[in-house]
Amino acid sequence: MTLSTRHIHAYLLLLPAFIFLVGFTHYPAVGTLIDSLMSTPRAGREAVFVGVENYQVMREDPNFWKSLLNNLWFALVTIPVSIALSISMALWVNEKIAGRQFLRLSYFLPTVLPMIAVANIWIFFYTPGYGLINQVLGMLGFSSQNWLGDPQLALGSVIVVAIWKEAGFFMIFYLAALQTLSPNYQEAAQIEGASRWYFFRRIQWPLLMPTTIFVLVNALINAFRMVDHIIVMTKGGPDNATSLLLFYLYEVGFSFWDRGYASALTAVLLLILAVVGLLQFFLLDRRTHYR
Template sequence: MSDPAEMMRRRRAVHGWLLLSPALILLATFAFAPSAMTVWTSLFSRGTRRRPSEFVGLETYQRLFDDPAFWTVAWNNLLYAAVTIPVSMALALTMALWANARMPARGFLRTAYFTPTMLPMIAAANLWLFFYTPGFGVLDQLVTGLGFASVNWLGQPETALWAICAVTIWKEAGFFMIFYLAALQTIPPDLEEAASIEGASRLAYTRRVVLPLLAPTTLFIAVNATINSVKLIDHLFILTKGGPSDASKLMLYYIWENAFAFFDAPAAAAATVLVLAALGGLAAFQFRVADRRIHY
């Protein structure tokens, strides 16, 4: 005769697996299986009708490491992330602090900050394309109106990537502001009153009280901003297509180009595996190191 406690334990285990099964099926179908297929594809050569694909091991990865364009794109993406992530987060925090203050037309201010987020990236890129167009663009009109020479913002290597960064910051800051604004509204007002009674300045209150309490939200935004710095390429198709001379090409555009323009699926798969490995390592660092310093 079976033990009732053992039967209850098995029944709970079955119920638990049944509850987890929808998420596990979705993850296996759309995350684990594609990732495994990508790793498998990266280990084979590029196949043609006359030469079928062959197992080559890590040769595709070596070919990537020997390609100067790969390192140019990797550096572009690192610079792009190093600029867009902290600037957009700092701007989002500043906007959230301002939008959370007691002031007239606060609702209009929040709407104005969030409006760029509601635009599709393609629409935002077309809007900024008008700003950047030499000769009659808004920025060019301002520059020439101040007596400076006309600048082809998207057509020269020195400014193309910075122009792409500006579009991303403008688009992302309003989205991150919503999370900061929601977190600010969970801070009890008693803390501000106590700090005021103790004689703390506004800056000291923000630095000593507000920022530590916003640390979990900051970590969440940092993770999302890091992912966005790799996955956002819509504006590249409209603004620069990775040019000039790969000056504004980012990693996901490089992967797309190899897969669908050059039909080199193994190279695209190998680059994808490297990106996933880098993101996985960065996520592990963020959650194992940074998460331990955060108080929830």
């Protein structure tokens, strides 16, 4: 078999994946960018080119800036806390302790639950008066709180649900990475008298950086694509306190039927994800040790 024939076979094997990639990723992205420069078609009126008008509307839209700010706070809290919890859980269940399999299952269980089911479970927890959390607070002498109805508490309540859902998922990746590390590292550290914290900070953490980059990118995407919990739990309220960027995009596109403006919001969301993802990758790649 000649070299050119092998190349042809390789490209033919990649062709189905390439078609799906172009058809379901690149083509919709280019189409969305084009739609963001067009007006929304109405009955009897075709879409016309309006340039950057949709982006000018976005610049003056207070609901957009509110949703963007909420999303930034959401990401700044959920990403580091979820990663810290996932690493802690992975380190614990990686040790030879009693009930290790049960602990692994317990930590991973929230991940396999449907998002809608998770949201409804936490609605019960947060229910004013007779919800589980308020019942516990009442037993401890604290007053009942309207967790999802108070603008000061609603976003934090949704953040707790997101962390609870994601930490176990990220734990699986860290656990798999820890199990690939040679036990010789730990044995050498014990011989040298290194503490557990020193061993983690100087040995395990640098070797886990490839996994951390992967988890960071996924956590970032999850933080900006959160919409299921918001629709079920708060619908963006109260007073847009929990309106995240994708939820606002959903409202504009499917409640207000403003395709042009929704496309502009999508383009901005994709740009934010691309810029932050690239920054994470290039900044952390310098500190990453590949084996």
